[in-house]
Amino acid sequence: MATPIELKPYAPQPDLGTPAAGGEPVSLTVDGTAVTVPGGTSVLRAAALAGVDIPKLCASDRLEAFGSCRVCLVEIEGRKGTPASCTTQVEEGMAVRTQSDKLGRLRRNVIELYLSDHAPSGEGRNALAELAAAEGVTESRYALGGRTHAGLPVDETNPYFRFDPGACIVCYRCVRACEEVQGTFALTAAGRGFDTLIAASQLDTFMESECVSCGACVDACPTPALEDKSVLERGAPEQVQLTTCAYCGVGCGFRAELKGGEVVRMTPWKDGKANEGHACVKGRFAWGYATHPDRITSPMIREAIDQPWREVGWEEAIAFAAGRLKAIQAQYGPDSIGGITSSRCSNEETYLVQKLVRAGFGNNNVDTCARVCHSPTGYGLKTTLGESAGTQAFASVAQADVVMVIGANPTDAHPVFASRLKRRLRQGAGLIVVDPREIDLVSAPHVRADHHLQLRPGSNVAFVNAMAHAIVEAGLADGDFIRERCEWPAYEQWREFILRPENSPEATAEATGIAPDTLRAAARLYAGADNGAIYYGLGVSEHTQGSTMVMGIANLAMLTGNLGREGVGVNPLRGQNNVQGSCDMGSFPHELPGYRHVSDPAVRGAFEDAWGVALQPEPGLRIPNMFDAAVAGRFKALYCQGEDVAQSDPNTQHVDAALRALDCLIVQDIFLNETARYAHVFLPGSSFLEKNGTFTNAERRISPVRKVIEPLAGHEDWEVTQLLSNALGYPMNYRHPSEIMDEIARLTPTFTGVSYDRLDRLGSIQWPCNADAPEGTPTMHSTAMVRGKGYFAVTGYVPTEERTTRRYPLLLTTGRILSQYNVGAQTRRTENSRWHGEDVLELHPSDAEFRGIRDGDWVGVESRAGETVLHAVVTGRVPPGVVYTTFHFPLTGANVVTTDNSDWATNCPEYKVTAVQVTRVTQPSDWQAGYRAFTERQEALLDAARSEAKA
Amino acid sequence: MPIPTRNGYVPALPMTDTELDHLVQMANDIARNLDVYPDAAARTADHLRRFWAPALRERIVEHRRTGGAGLSDTALAAVASLDA
Incomplete structure (x- = not known):
């Protein structure tokens, strides 16, 4: 049964005019209303908090006060003149008046000046027009037929928004948003006086310019000068619902804005704690795929992959799939089938697939696409710190003094976090980039890395050992932290290892390619910082020593005492939207939800009691094991939800052989993806706009995904899994994904406080959320490591066997x-x-x-x-x-x-190192x-x- | 002879070598990375118990019984302890 859609009437997001301040409380009156606000607050914001709406055009609470438009003027008792309220800070006892004849005359005059050169070419929200109407200005005394910007060419080059200079009032909100919010500095004001125009780069078109199409300028614009084309084409939104982006692991909060049952715009949610009102070109604009003609909306089946598909009803498709699975298990045994969950799917969906495999299939052959990205993070952080997750909230980076980015490219892969990071770097934080490639962060507008350690691919562990060696050797280890928070014997064993000559910057230089002096300088910078933070990506995990490198990073953080408070930590930047969640939900073959091993009788017993079946106490097959077993003829059927192994997994020809060898491949996806070309059953999936659920981002933040349109194929994905389970004879009777989350909470100690009601109330929750932390845990390991004492793992450098040769140089x-x-x-x-x-x-x-x-x-x-x-x-x-x-x-x-090379501990593929030859x-x-x-x-x-x- | 699947696909001969090759490689990788510890064989065996499906452990154990070609000393010792 489908869950109902719940939309709210559209209203723009509140804007208090200037950013929040954090000083000691200050009391004042605004138009006679008393209000107390933090010191440093603007009069404009204080008035808004008092319920008094002062007109404004150039001000926004996403941007620093600018004082340009002269519309927000006020009178202050005892002071001369009419100061701009956006640039005037509150003072104790201040009495502010926002309405008077004089203020009205001044405002109307300014509005008339703006209107004299304002000719929007299309419909759209228009704060200037609204303000003119509110102030009773119907015409401009200055519109005397002189020069205007009306009729200037509209820049339509960007596929998602247009720029109409005729509607522009040159308030600089777009320029400031590009600088302050996004940090790209692509926009400027070109020319002087009347000729002043907002320009992208050097008067380029938006598409030709450095603009990254994040949409911050469009969201900031108070007129239709910068407007979404989707709104111009389909009309202004009439309904809204809060949801979460389905792209990268930042997990931005969004407002899905609709008209007539159709999404017309996705706007970043200002109260979304992961993004605080910012977005990127993917989440902000690239949602049209959800209604793309390639969507498959009917279930399909076929006997063999060289036969045509046959569209069938849900009942027939599910019966066909279940029949095949049962027959295969009857012939080849219970372990001959398995399932793959996806980091693109919700927590509830992945939980249900792993439950179906463990309880319905009767084995532990379940794995997830995190196998090929961040499985080493799970292993490495669990081993050293005790929990398979990053330690901080994204906002923590604002407290960092030195940031080390290792094997990650945030401006491309995690752009909204990159904007936060660049903001901190512009404030003066140090930056160390560790990457073979010169990523944008190495040298960006107003950002320059203190050190770019351009290490050779495959030498990560040699690098991290040399860093640790240099830190210990320089006496920069935080002995107090280590003694108090870490296992001392393990530290002593590790210390003896790390100080061996083979780990010195000099000895490792040949492998890493990093000059010893440069490495020592970087080590001193990181270890000497009051707050040193490490952010890393797949350039760490996708190696034969991915897990070792993750442990090496955790060692660095423990060694320097950079754990347990804001501004520090070990922060994996997850690739997909729900990598963290899919792992949390027990998608790995050896772990039940909450990262608890299947061999633990107490944990297994709790799930057996809840699920009413006996569970296998041994690990199941990982994805590469499944492929090998398929080629070997022992693994015969696979249920693959939302994951495209044929494209994303290594050694395509081996994957091709494995998928062709299956007797039954069931693919559940929104498109006929690469894997589906090998499938016998296709179950049409639902996009993130078509279902309810939750995603968990890279900072452990659980955020709601809310349905805003009906599933094109008739079912949300969790319902499809439930149908399949019931057809297999293992009953599932959830009526709403909230019931699945309730079950997760009952069975998972780190989730006991999580519920849809609490998510509605708080907006999002960072786990652990339980009796000890009812509103979640922004910073992990704050008083003790999750495992009790931190463990220094010995991280011997074992070079990959993938070496360059004369043939593959x-x-x-x-x-x-x-x-x-x-x-x-x-x-x-x-x-x-x-x-x-x-x-x-x-x-x-x-x-x-x-x-x-x-x-x-x-x-x-x-x-x-x-x-x-x-x-x-x-x-x-x-x-x-x-x-x-x-x-x-x-x-x-x-x-x-x-190649087939993979991480020793987790089998995460070594995507980052392949010896090749290149020829024309x-x-x-x-x-x-x-x-x-x-x-x-x-x-x-x-x-x-x-x-x-x-x- | 291998049996064709429903898709008419005939796996290349010998069917099981790829899997065994991978298992040997994986066991050696684990052992090489744990060799830095004095109790590397025990740690390797523990890793195999915690993360390898029983069918895979059985295959590598059987491989050792028939000579264990390709397995490193540490891996051999670890697999032997699984067979104890």
């Missing part, structure tokens, strides 16, 4: 780009492809010249695993000997090239030719199903 590393997301299934179906229409290979000019490769050439990239072809970009961003690409397009076949070529690779043929065949089989359904 270059190292390929992979990453992401701002406009595209993960395997691209969503963003490729939006206008975001205008920024990035294909994956390219970056290589250094010296490597290009040696091979006769020019910018834009087709190049073949060959590894021991396979070969692919893509366009070359010759750039100094990568060092000599290193090449780089992204994996957003399936035809790129980045994972055709990556003239045609696609054999794999790409085969891929095209297979794709065309599968598309024909899909078309056949659709044609048959229409007939």
